[in-house]
Amino acid sequence: MTIAGMLLVNQPGSWGAIYPPLEHAEWHGWTPTDLIFPFFLFIVGITTWISLESRRARGASEGDLVRQILKRGLIIIALGLLLNMFPYEKIERFTQLRYTGVLQRIGLAYMFGALIAFRTNLKQQIVASGILLIGYQVLMTIVPVPGKFGLPGGLFLHTRDQHLAAWVDRAVMGGHLWSGSHTWDPEGLLSTIPAIGTVILGVIAGRWINSKQPLPERIAGLFAAGCIAMVAGLMWNWSFPINKSLWTSSYVLFTAGMGAATLATCMWIIDQYRVTWWTKPLAIYGMNPIIAFWGSGAMARLIYSVIKVPCGGETKVALQRCVYDTAYVSWLPPKLASLAFAVTFVLVWLGILWILYRKRIFLKV
Numbered sequence: 122m123t124i125a126g127m128l129l130v131n132q133p134g135s136w137g138a139i140y141p142p143l144e145h146a147e148w149h150g151w152t153p154t155d156l157i158f159p160f161f162l163f164i165v166g167i168t169t170w171i172s173l174e175s176r177r178a179r180g181a182s183e184g185d186l187v188r189q190i191l192k193r194g195l196i197i198i199a200l201g202l203l204l205n206m207f208p209y210e211k212i213e214r215f216t217q218l219r220y221t222g223v224l225q226r227i228g229l230a231y232m233f234g235a236l237i238a239f240r241t242n243l244k245q246q247i248v249a250s251g252i253l254l255i256g257y258q259v260l261m262t263i264v265p266v267p268g269k270f271g272l273p274g275g276l277f278l279h280t281r282d283q284h285l286a287a288w289v290d291r292a293v294m295g296g297h298l299w300s301g302s303h304t305w306d307p308e309g310l311l312s313t314i315p316a317i318g319t320v321i322l323g324v325i326a327g328r329w330i331n332s333k334q335p336l337p338e339r340i341a342g343l344f345a346a347g348c349i350a351m352v353a354g355l356m357w358n359w360s361f362p363i364n365k366s367l368w369t370s371s372y373v374l375f376t377a378g379m380g381a382a383t384l385a386t387c388m389w390i391i392d393q394y395r396v397t398w399w400t401k402p403l404a405i406y407g408m409n410p411i412i413a414f415w416g417s418g419a420m421a422r423l424i425y426s427v428i429k430v431p432c433g434g435e436t437k438v439a440l441q442r443c444v445y446d447t448a449y450v451s452w453l454p455p456k457l458a459s460l461a462f463a464v465t466f467v468l469v470w471l472g473i474l475w476i477l478y479r480k481r482i483f484l485k486v
Contacts, residue, residue, distance in 0.1 A: 122403050122406075123157055123160045123161050123164060124161075124406040124407060124410050124413050124414065125402075125403065125406045125467055125471075126154075126157045127157050127158075127161070127414065128413065128414075128417050128463075128466060128467050128470055129143070129463050129464065129466075129467050130143050130144075130154045130157065130463070131417070131418075131421070132417065132421050132462075132463050132466040132467075133459045133460070133462065133463045134445045134449055134450070134458055134459035134460075134461070134462030134463065135445065135455065135458075135459045137455075138455035138456045138458070138459040139456065139459055139460075140456050140460060142154065143460070143463075145365060145366075146364075146365065148279070148281070148364065148366070149278075149279070149362040149363065149364050150362075150363060150364075151363050151365065151372070151375070151376075155365040155372075155376075156376055156379055156380075158223065158365070159316075159319050159365075159372070159373070159376035159377065159380065160376070160379075160380045160383070161227065161410075162226075162227065162230055162316060162319040162320050162323065163319055163320075163322065163323040163326070163376070163377050163380040163381075164323060164380070164384075165227065165230070165231050165234070165320055165323060166234055166238075166319065166320040166321060166322060166323020166324040166325075166326065166327060167323045167324070167326050167327035167330060167384075168327070169231065169234065169235045169238060169320065169323070169324055169327065170238060170323075170324045170327030170328055170331065171327055171330075171331050173186060173235070173238065173239060174331060176189070183239075186239060187236070187239070190231075190232060190235040190236060190239065191232060192486075193228075193231065193232075193486050194228045194229065194231050194232030194235075195228065195232075196228075196486040197224050197225075197227055197228030197231065197411075197486060198224065198225050198228035198229065200224050200411065200415055200486075201222045201223065201224025201225040201227075201228065202218070202220070202222075202225070203415075204222065204224065204415055204418050204419065205218055205219045205220075205222055206218060207418075207419050207422055208419070208422055208423060208427050217296065217297065218297055219297055219298060219299060219300065219306075220294050220297045221290075221294070221298075221299070221306050221308040221309060221310070222308055223308060223414070224414070224415070225308065226308045226313055226316055229313050229316075229317075230313060230316040230317045230319065230320045231320060233317045233320075234317050234320030234321050234323075234324060235320075235324075237249050237317070237321060238321065238324040243325065243328060246321055246324060246325055247325065249321055250318045250321040250322055250325070253314055253315060253317055253318040253321070254315055254318050254370035254373055254374065255370065256314070257311075257312075257314050257315045257318075257369075257370055258360075258361045258369075258370050260274070260285060260311065260314075261274050261275070261278065261284065261285055261286065261311075261361070261367065261369070262274055262275030262278070262360075262361065263275065264285060266283065266284065266285050266288055267288055268288075269283070278361075278362065278364075278367070281302065281304070281305055281366075282302065282304035282305040284305075284367070285311065286305070286309050286310075286311040286312050286367060287304060287305035287306075287309070289309065289310055289311045290305060290306045290309040290310055290311070291304065291305075293310055294306070294310070305366075307365070307366040312366075312367055312368040313368075315368045315369065315370055315372075315373045316368050316373075318370070318373050319368075319373050319376070319377055322350075322373070322374075322377040323377070323380075326343060326346075326377075326380075326381055326384070329342055329343060329346075330343065330384075330388075336388075336392060336393055337393065339388070340385050340388050340389050340392075340393060341385075343381050343382075343384060343385040343388070344381070344382055344385035344386070344389075346378075346381055347377075347378045347379065347380070347381030347382030347383075347384075347385060348378065348382055349378065350374050350375070350377055350378025350381065351374075351375055351378035351379055351382065352378075353374050353375075353378070354371045354372070354373075354374035354375025354376070354377075354378055355371075355375060357370060357371035357374060357375075358371040358375070363375055402471055402475075405471065405474050405475055405478045406470075406471065406474060408474070408478060408483055409474050409477055409478070409482075409483055409484060411484050411486060412474070412477065412484045413470060413474060416470070416473070417466070417470050421441075421466075423440075424439065424440040424441040424444075425439055425441045426439055428440040430443050432446070432447065433446065433447070444462075445458070445459075445462050448462075449461050449462050
């Protein structure tokens with residue numbers, strides 16, 4: 122569901138015509154769209170713990186596990202950089218390369234989260250997540266932002282590019298930032314610290330899911346913990362606002378709680394009551410997440426900007442615009458047309474992934 126949702130919100134027919142739940146929050150606050158990325162990192166934490174335990178059971182040494190963690194993380198980061206460069210037709214793709222991105226954050230958060238989980242027990246993992254989240258709030262709210270007359274960073278959280286995280290990104294990466302701003306980055310360096318906390322909270326959930334407790338107890342425990350975390354995150358919001366772009370500590374706790382409650386609900390429906398008729402397409406998306414994300418991102422760049430076709434009396438129009446105007450805008454209201462295009466994009470990729478699934482082709486890192 123997370124992967125399909127990611128494609129749905131990333132590829133609307135028009136960015137100027139989107140239903141509010143499919144948009145990110147303007148700054149502070151959240152929408153359903155703001156849950157997708159943290160859900161993915163939360164699931165990364167769950168599968169990390171299950172994978173580590175499985176490999177340990179098969180006799181893997183500590184060195185083998187560390188090498189696997191580093192290899193996976195570096196491959197994911199490299200795939201993110203390659204996607205940022207795509208389609209490689211202009212030298213600017215390399216000289217003005219954005220260093221950060223969704224896959225880069227996933228790779229870094231996975232590596233550090235897995236290495237912490239690898240050598241710690243449950244109590245230490247709880248402490249580690251607390252240190253990351255509380256430490257990040259201290260950095261962002263108490264530490265002065267350079268060039269701001271010694272004023273604490275908390276006074277600038279309402280701005281997009283005057284807070285400490287934006288200053289760090291500019292100082293370290295210079296002009297290699299998100300093209301939407303060039304002055305701050307939604308997947309920046311400092312905000313990756315609490316994203317590691319999201320992975321560790323997923324690891325803690327994975328320990329519980331993978332325990333020997335009866336299934337109803339695991340479902341109830343996961344749901345209860347998720348609800349408590351959501352409430353705690355909403356209370357934390359009073360002092361450190363929920364904000365995806367800053368990946369604030371309250372956002373980590375709230376979204377991890379929402380992820381746990383959502384997963385518990387799915388386990389209750391699917392595992393306990395065996396209502397599975399609707400799950401096959403989602404399972405197919407989940408079997409090839411890297412191909413789905415990387416391939417859809419590459420396809421979007423091609424059809425939105427690279428491939429030009431004659432359309433509607435114009436000689437060169439982006440393929441996406443031609444399809445969108447001809448097949449959707451011509452008979453649907455703007456927002457519904459934009460949503461219909463996004464749904465079609467999701468279904469096209471379901472077809473691609475279904476073919477790969479039937480041929481047993483899976484990209485694993």
